[in-house]
Amino acid sequence: MTYDLIVIGGGPAGYLGAERAGRAGLKTLLIEKQYIGGVCLNVGCIPSKTLLYSAKILDSAKNGSKYGVTAEGLAIDHPVIVDRKNKVVKALTSGVRAQLKRQGVTVVEGFAQIDGRTDDGYVVKVGDNAYTGKRLLIATGSAPAVPPIKGLEEGLKSGYVLTSNEIFDVGTIPQSLVVIGGGVIGLEMASYFNSAGSKVTIVEMLDHIGGDIDLEIAGILQAEYEAKGIEFKLKAKVVEVTADSVICEEDGQRVEIKADKVLLSVGRRPVVQGFGLETIGVEVINGRINTDEQGRTNIPGVYAAGDVNGRSMLAHTAYREAEVCVNNMVGRRDRMTYDAIPMVIYTNPEVASVGETEESAKRKGLDVEVVNLSMRYSGRYLAENHGGRGICKMVVDKGSKRILGVSMIANYASEIIYGAGIMIERAMTIEDAKRVVFPHPTVSEIVRECLFEF
Ligand code: FAD
Ligand code: NAI
Numbered sequence: 001m002t003y004d005l006i007v008i009g010g011g012p013a014g015y016l017g018a019e020r021a022g023r024a025g026l027k028t029l030l031i032e033k034q035y036i037g038g039v040c041l042n043v044g045c046i047p048s049k050t051l052l053y054s055a056k057i058l059d060s061a062k063n064g065s066k067y068g069v070t071a072e073g074l075a076i077d078h079p080v081i082v083d084r085k086n087k088v089v090k091a092l093t094s095g096v097r098a099q100l101k102r103q104g105v106t107v108v109e110g111f112a113q114i115d116g117r118t119d120d121g122y123v124v125k126v127g128d129n130a131y132t133g134k135r136l137l138i139a140t141g142s143a144p145a146v147p148p149i150k151g152l153e154e155g156l157k158s159g160y161v162l163t164s165n166e167i168f169d170v171g172t173i174p175q176s177l178v179v180i181g182g183g184v185i186g187l188e189m190a191s192y193f194n195s196a197g198s199k200v201t202i203v204e205m206l207d208h209i210g211g212d213i214d215l216e217i218a219g220i221l222q223a224e225y226e227a228k229g230i231e232f233k234l235k236a237k238v239v240e241v242t243a244d245s246v247i248c249e250e251d252g253q254r255v256e257i258k259a260d261k262v263l264l265s266v267g268r269r270p271v272v273q274g275f276g277l278e279t280i281g282v283e284v285i286n287g288r289i290n291t292d293e294q295g296r297t298n299i300p301g302v303y304a305a306g307d308v309n310g311r312s313m314l315a316h317t318a319y320r321e322a323e324v325c326v327n328n329m330v331g332r333r334d335r336m337t338y339d340a341i342p343m344v345i346y347t348n349p350e351v352a353s354v355g356e357t358e359e360s361a362k363r364k365g366l367d368v369e370v371v372n373l374s375m376r377y378s379g380r381y382l383a384e385n386h387g388g389r390g391i392c393k394m395v396v397d398k399g400s401k402r403i404l405g406v407s408m409i410a411n412y413a414s415e416i417i418y419g420a421g422i423m424i425e426r427a428m429t430i431e432d433a434k435r436v437v438f439p440h441p442t443v444s445e446i447v448r449e450c451l452f453e454f
Contacts, residue, residue, distance in 0.1 A: 003029045005329065006124050006133030008112040008275070011038020012315040013306025014139035015096050017322030021137075022103030024330045029131055030105050031112040031124065037093040038141055039307075040315040046092060047168040048188050049346055050085040055195035056348050066386040076196040078173050085168060114276030122280060122302070135301040137325055138282070138289060139318070140275065142268040142307035151241040152264070161241060161262040164189070174198050174260035178246045180238045182209035184345055185265035187221070190230055191347045200230045201257050203248050205237040210345060214357040214407040216372070220389055221351055221409060233257075270308045286310075293335040295325035303329070317341055340425040344414040349390060352413035355405030355424045356395045367398045371453040373446060375410045380441040385411070394420075394450040401429045401454065406447060416444040430454045 003026075007018045010032030018030040035042040054076065061074050100107055110126035114136070117123065121134040144163040146152060155161030162170065164185050173196045179186040182204030190200045202209065209232065210218040222232055233250060240247040245258045270288040283290045283298040288310030295303045303325040306318035320336065327334035345351040361368045375381040375390030382388075390410030397404055406420035423433050430451050438445045 001029075002120055002132040003027050003106075003134070005029070005135045005137060005326075006031065006112075006122065006131060007137045007139060008114075008124065009038065009139035009141055009306070009308075010036040010096075010107070011139060011141045011306060011318065012040045013141070013308075013318035013322040014038065014137070015100060016319045017137045017139060017305060017326055018105045019099055019103045020323055020326040021329070022100070022105040024326060026326075026330065028103075028105045029108060029133065030100060031108045031110065031126055031131075033109070033111040035093070036100075036107070036109075037089070037096050040318075041092050041096065042089055043165050043168060045315050046089055047085050048164075048185075048192075050088050051081055051168065051192045052188060052346050052348070054081045054084075055192045058195055059348055063386070076173065078196060079171075082169060112275060114279050116276075116279045135329055136280075136303065137322070138277070138297070138302065138304040138308055139306045139322065140271040140308050142270050142310075142313055144264065145267040145269045146264065147266055149238055149241060155241045155243075155262060156264070158243075160243065161264050163264050167263055170261070176259045177201075177261050177263060178203060178257050178259040179263045179265060180246065181264070181266040182206075182232065182234070183211050183265060183267065184343075186263065187225075187345055187347050189263055189265065190225070194225070194228055194230050195348075201233060201259070202230060203233045203236050203238055203246065203257070205235065207235050209234070210351065212357070212360065213343075213345070213351055213353055214393055215359055216393070217351055217353075217391065217407055217409045220391065221345075221347060221349070224349065224389070225347070268307065268313055270310045272308065291321075293324075293337075294328040295321055295336065296328070312338060312341055314341065314343065337425075340421045342417040342421050344417065346414060349385075349388070349409050349411050350413040351407075351409050352417035353405070353407040354417050354421045355403070357405055357407055358393060358395055361395050361404060366404065368404060369396050369398050369454065370394070371396075371450045373450055373453065375408070375443070375446055377449045378441070378443050378446045381410060381443045381446070383441070392446040392450055394447070394454075396430060396454055401431065403428055403430065403433060406450070408446065410443060410446075412443040416442075416447065419444060420447055 005026045005028045007014045007030045021028040113125045115123045121132045176199040179202045182202045194200045208218045236248040236250040238248045289304040291309045305321035307313045324334045324336045342354040372393045392408040395405035403423045438448045
């Protein structure tokens with residue numbers, strides 16, 4: 001059977017790309033080996049946010065007395081939370097399947113193996129069945145990185161060490177949890193397990209948590225979590241995992257941390273091997289598929305979108321990249337830009353950022369002005385966050401007064417940040433943005449307050 005487009009992988013890049021292609025009239029086949037919805041819907045964005053919402057309810061209730069609300073006997077019922085998570089995942093993945101059907105996309109469940117090219121197109125095999133695609137969209141995503149740390153493979157095999165693939169279905173809350181890697185997954189999962197009652201220790205080899213987020217915000221987040229009982233070991237590199245502990249090197253000393261379970265969250269690697277990319281000569285550089293701004297690989301008609309290109313491993317990036325690929329396939333000129341992609345860490349409080357941080361701007365040698373405002377300038381924030389330490393920082397180009405970046409730590413930040421993204425994407429100056437009317441009272445007004453500080 002010949003298709004206009006074969007999509008390999010049914011995660012955000014794959015399913016959205018297939019939906020858009022179907023809608024645009026391309027005869028489209030989507031092949032998925034494990035779960036429609038990919039990592040995001042099954043073991044990523046959605047499961048984590050479902051668990052974190054339950055933790056947030058508990059945290060709010062525990063703090064209720066500050067707001068004149070008291071309750072007793074508050075606790076996490078982990079099996080109920082996991083059950084609810086499974087229902088949310090099912091509802092969403094069923095929705096994706098229905099949408100694919102509506103757009104006329106054929107779905108095949110199985111492992112896709114690319115097997116060269118004929119005059120009709122690229123050959124993709126699933127078991128004994130062969131399909132031909134005039135075009136391919138590679139959307140095979142990513143998998144947890146497993147560094148060569150002594151004892152790690154054994155720990156993963158025995159179930160002592162978990163990755164994000166397994167952590168959502170852990171049956172009981174461990175009494176103690178060591179998280180290797182203080183990046184996004186580590187922080188979000190530490191947040192849940194801390195609220196659920198685990199003694200959590202985060203081991204991070206850098207001198208700060210949260211990767212590329214604003215350093216002051218990283219410090220505030222760390223302080224918030226230290227106050228909740230999470231222990232941080234920074235500048236500490238994990239060198240060994242034993243049957244019941246993690247060993248790290250801190251200031252040249254070997255430090256052993258005993259734990260009931262370990263979460264490994266030290267980054268993700270694009271899935272580029274084992275499915276025949278080499279049979280059609282797709283270029284892989286540093287473990288990721290090399291793409292241009294239209295999503296094209298070095299091979300005509302072969303596109304790649306999402307985590308597999310390793311540019312920005314986020315679901316919303318995957319969506320937009322897939323859209324760009326399909327638009328170019330059907331002759332609508334489109335290109336991907338990465339300057340205004342928001343990132344959010346769904347801790348409590350949330351962290352959100354778009355564009356440049358103060359540090360990234362300096363690293364690039366940009367001449368910028370930075371405004372740094374306490375969230376307490378927002379009436380709604382003050383009403384809802386007793387003693388909150390949230391801040392909002394805006395980075396502006398000194399000469400042109402164009403807005404280059406916004407970072408914030410405060411709840412609702414996840415829902416506010418896209419507004420700042422629009423300002424950056426549309427290359428707005430401070431004066432342009434001042435004309436935007438914000439609803440009052442909302443936490444979003446902090447962005448407007450920042451504008452008037454320049
Ligand atoms: P994937 O979702 O990885 O999908 C790839 C699919 O391809 C998989 O279903 C896989 O089974 C399939 N596949 C691979 N090889 C083959 C083959 N040979 N044949 C057939 N099928 C194949 N991002 C956010 O933006 N916000 C968040 O809040 C967020 N939270 C996250 C939380 C966690 C714990 C994790 C792990 C990730 C999170 N992410 C989040 C990242 C997000 O999940 C990814 O960026 C997103 O899933 C990437 O989409 P994708 O389509 O590129 O790849
Ligand atoms: P990450 O790259 O965010 O963080 C990994 C951390 O591990 C880094 O801080 C790194 O310095 C540290 N590290 C590496 N090796 C170490 C060692 N041996 N010892 C101690 N620390 C070590 O990766 P993470 O958290 O695994 O997440 C992967 C990706 O998934 C993210 O980059 C993001 O793209 C995506 N994601 C997005 C989320 C969101 O948008 N809210 C949530 C979760 C994941």
